[in-house]
Amino acid sequence: PVEPYIPRNNLCFKCLRYGHMSRQCRSKVRCWKCGKGHDKPQCHADVIPGKCVHCNGSHSSLDSTKSPEYLKQKSIRSVITIENLTFIEAKEKVCEILYNSFDKS
Structure with missing residues (x-):
């Protein structure tokens, strides 16, 4: 595939x-x-x-792979590509997922 x-x-x-x-x-x-x-x-x-x-x-x-912000931006980029969303839509979706995952901890 x-x-x-x-x-x-x-x-x-x-x-x-x-x-x-x-x-x-x-x-x-x-x-x-x-x-x-x-x-x-x-x-x-x-x-x-x-x-x-x-x-x-x-x-x-510059060693951005260690930063949580890098991982967030990488996730947004993936959602934009895979789900064909705008940057704003993807950012909202990723932030909601991250917020919910921290909320459960």
Whole structure:
């Protein structure tokens, strides 16, 4: 059987948000090391290995596979592709599933 192609998550290397690329970004730059409003070469933060801007985890924002936000965005992308939904519809569906799974715990 043929499996549907599910595109990768787009992570903007300028603002570190999902859904677009840096050349399309109109937001301010964010440091991928500490999450503050400056570029990485200007960062003097002694944060090793880094601080994720998505979950405040102890990993770099570029090491996104460790972040719950990455998994959420990946799930949204899958629902869009498999169920032929818009981004908003897929996001609502995924958030409802995630909310219900946390509610049962």
